[in-house]
Amino acid sequence: xxxxxxxxxxxxxxxxxxxxxxxxxxxxxxxxxxxDVVRTPSLVVSYAWLxxxxxxxxxxxxxxxxxxxxxxxxAMLLPPxxxxxxxxxxxxxxxxxxxxxxxxxxxxxxxxxxxIGLVGGSVIGLVAGAVRGWLxxxxxxxxxxxxxxxxxxxxxxxxxxxxxxxxxxAVAIGINSTxxxxxxxxxxxxxxxxxxxxxxxxxxxxGYAYRLARHVVPNASRSVLAFATxxxxxxxxxxxxxxxxxxxxxxxxxxxxxxxxEGRTYIATQWWLSLLPGLVVVVSVLAVYRIGRSLNRGRTxxxx
Amino acid sequence: xxxxxxxxxxxxxxxxxxxxxxxxxxxxxVPGDAAxxxxxxxxxxxxxxxxxxxxxxxxxxxxxxxxxxxxxxxxLTGDFGQSLYQRRPAVDVFFESFPATLQLAFVGLALAVVLxxxxxxxxxxxxxxxxxxxxxxxxxxxVSLPPFMVALVLxxxxxxxLGWIDAFGDDSFLGLLVASLSLAVAGGGxxxxxxxxxxxxxxxxxxxxxxxxxxLSRFDVVVRHALRNAALxxxxxxxxxxxxxxxxxxxxETVFARLGVGRLIVDSVNGRDMPVVLIxxxxxxLIFVTVNFxxxxxxxxxxxxxxxxx
Numbered sequence: 140x141x142x143x144x145x146x147x148x149x150x151x152x153x154x155x156x157x158x159x160x161x162x163x164x165x166x167x168x169x170x171x172x173x174x175d176v177v178r179t180p181s182l183v184v185s186y187a188w189l190x191x192x193x194x195x196x197x198x199x200x201x202x203x204x205x206x207x208x209x210x211x212x213x214a215m216l217l218p219p220x221x222x223x224x225x226x227x228x229x230x231x232x233x234x235x236x237x238x239x240x241x242x243x244x245x246x247x248x249x250x251x252x253x254x255i256g257l258v259g260g261s262v263i264g265l266v267a268g269a270v271r272g273w274l275x276x277x278x279x280x281x282x283x284x285x286x287x288x289x290x291x292x293x294x295x296x297x298x299x300x301x302x303x304x305x306x307x308x309a310v311a312i313g314i315n316s317t318x319x320x321x322x323x324x325x326x327x328x329x330x331x332x333x334x335x336x337x338x339x340x341x342x343x344x345x346g347y348a349y350r351l352a353r354h355v356v357p358n359a360s361r362s363v364l365a366f367a368t369x370x371x372x373x374x375x376x377x378x379x380x381x382x383x384x385x386x387x388x389x390x391x392x393x394x395x396x397x398x399x400x401e402g403r404t405y406i407a408t409q410w411w412l413s414l415l416p417g418l419v420v421v422v423s424v425l426a427v428y429r430i431g432r433s434l435n436r437g438r439t440x441x442x443x
Numbered sequence: 444x445x446x447x448x449x450x451x452x453x454x455x456x457x458x459x460x461x462x463x464x465x466x467x468x469x470x471x472x473v474p475g476d477a478a479x480x481x482x483x484x485x486x487x488x489x490x491x492x493x494x495x496x497x498x499x500x501x502x503x504x505x506x507x508x509x510x511x512x513x514x515x516x517x518x519l520t521g522d523f524g525q526s527l528y529q530r531r532p533a534v535d536v537f538f539e540s541f542p543a544t545l546q547l548a549f550v551g552l553a554l555a556v557v558l559x560x561x562x563x564x565x566x567x568x569x570x571x572x573x574x575x576x577x578x579x580x581x582x583x584x585x586v587s588l589p590p591f592m593v594a595l596v597l598x599x600x601x602x603x604x605l606g607w608i609d610a611f612g613d614d615s616f617l618g619l620l621v622a623s624l625s626l627a628v629a630g631g632g633x634x635x636x637x638x639x640x641x642x643x644x645x646x647x648x649x650x651x652x653x654x655x656x657x658x659l660s661r662f663d664v665v666v667r668h669a670l671r672n673a674a675l676x677x678x679x680x681x682x683x684x685x686x687x688x689x690x691x692x693x694x695x696e697t698v699f700a701r702l703g704v705g706r707l708i709v710d711s712v713n714g715r716d717m718p719v720v721l722i723x724x725x726x727x728x729l730i731f732v733t734v735n736f737x738x739x740x741x742x743x744x745x746x747x748x749x750x751x752x753x
Contacts, residue, residue: 284461289690
């Protein structure tokens with residue numbers, strides 16, 4: 140009797156556990172991930188570069204002790220040397236120090252942009268995918284319309300409404316990427332809703348809200364989060380592009396895109412002034428994309 | 444086919460109308476006061492006169508819905524209002540610069556297709572392992588390069604080092620080619636990434652096995668058989684890439700100092716010349732729906748199994 144009772148009590152739960160998507164424990168997965176990273180040199184380099192960028196963003200003085208705004212009339216437009224790694228600009232400011240100190244603003248803007256897109260897009264995508272019906276159609280037509288205009292032009296239009304500034308750039312890019320996140324979240328929600336373990340949860344007698352919170356959202360958000368790491372790379376690019384166009388922080392502030400734009404005046408002779416900070420942008424984006432691709436492996440294919 | 448086209452037309456109208464409406468409310472309502480673009484540098488009483496003049500020009504003293512209705516019916520007859528800066532119809536200002544940008548974007552797209560397809564095919568054909576590894580690593584790098592960086596390097600090398608083109612506003616064919624190359628790098632990388640993945644899938648399918656068994660050369664197998672079937676997702680991606688190209692002209696035209704819509708948009712955003720920004724957004728959406736419609740029409744040509752039904 141007691142055996143039968145136990146079996147029937149475990150009954151409804153059993154298929155949920157059997158169909159659960161993670162057969163490995165957390166510790167095992169962490170070890171596998173670490174092994175994967177160590178075996179791939181390009182991943183090691185990417186994580187190392189990311190670590191340096193994060194240090195530069197949080198504590199720039201550790202990497203470049205000088206004042207990014209300090210001018211030196213005796214050291215104008217010097218080529219790169221041991222003393223001035225990236226050379227000096229037309230006011231004798233050390234370009235390396237300025238690049239390091241500009242990291243914080245650039246990275247911050249990119250992260251804020253992705254967070255806005257991630258939160259906004261996930262909510263829209265979840266509502267559309269979970270509720271379906273006319274609301275789904277309306278929301279998706281709205282997303283279609285947003286995606287019909289090139290993202291750089293949408294960002295420019297939003298900035299002309301909000302005004303210049305790094306925060307506004309981040310908001311513009313964030314609103315813009317909401318569309319992509321919403322589409323991905325919706326398709327993941329639809330995919331997960333058809334999975335066996337969700338079906339099992341229906342038969343287990345779980346409520347709609349419980350099923351959504353316990354099964355659909357966690358499983359759908361994994362792909363969306365992995366995609367978000369890729370989006371940080373794109374956001375770094377777009378932030379740099381928009382501030383290169385002069386729509387971000389006003390001139391004395393060090394910021395990656397702005398440094399490239401300022402150095403552009405001397406591109407014929409002192410090319411390092413714009414190309415070296417630009418190279419920092421390129422390597423950072425490469426590193427983030429590389430990490431993003433390793434996290435996206437086996438998920439919804441993403442072309443970036 | 445006809446029913447399909449009609450449905451697509453209705454969809455296109457909705458998208459373009461949506462883009463126009465969204466942009467209108469964003470540009471004219473969100474800022475609270477779209478006037479103010481011309482007041483920079485003015486002082487005291489001048490500001491009030493200029494602001495009043497601009498409000499009248501933009502019709503901002505009327506209720507929002509009246510403004511919107513006027514803007515929409517105006518837009519349908521090709522009237523987007525006066526450009527604040529140039530004091531003439533925004534449509535004229537925009538379409539004056541339009542051909543140059545369209546040319547740049549399409550040469551960029553063509554270059555991207557040529558570069559991307561060539562790279563993907565060469566990756567499949569090369570026999571040397573190290574060469575293959577090297578080439579496979581190129582597309583991810585290409586998509587990580589900011590367009591303005593590529594443009595700056597091209598200006599530095601092609602214009603200043605080699606002296607082949609003028610650094611500022613070169614209108615020659617070579618100038619156009621170099622400028623569009625800066626647009627094509629990222630697009631070519633995207634195409635190459637898509638195509639290598641698809642080619643790999645196509646090359647492991649039975650019909651390729653058959654072609655090999657017939658004794659066709661490696662080149663014939665890849666180019667004449669696998670490529671055709673791997674091309675479909677690339678054709679679809681072209682629809683998105685056109686938008687990327689149009690957006691990218693903003694940066695390319697700035698770096699190469701070329702006249703065109705891209706620079707016009709940046710200047711208009713800087714000066715809050717709303718009518719010009721509005722028309723730019725609307726025309727971008729129009730280009731998008733047109734190109735995607737064309738892409739859909741091309742699908743059955745590439746893959747005969749596809750039929751366009753209602």
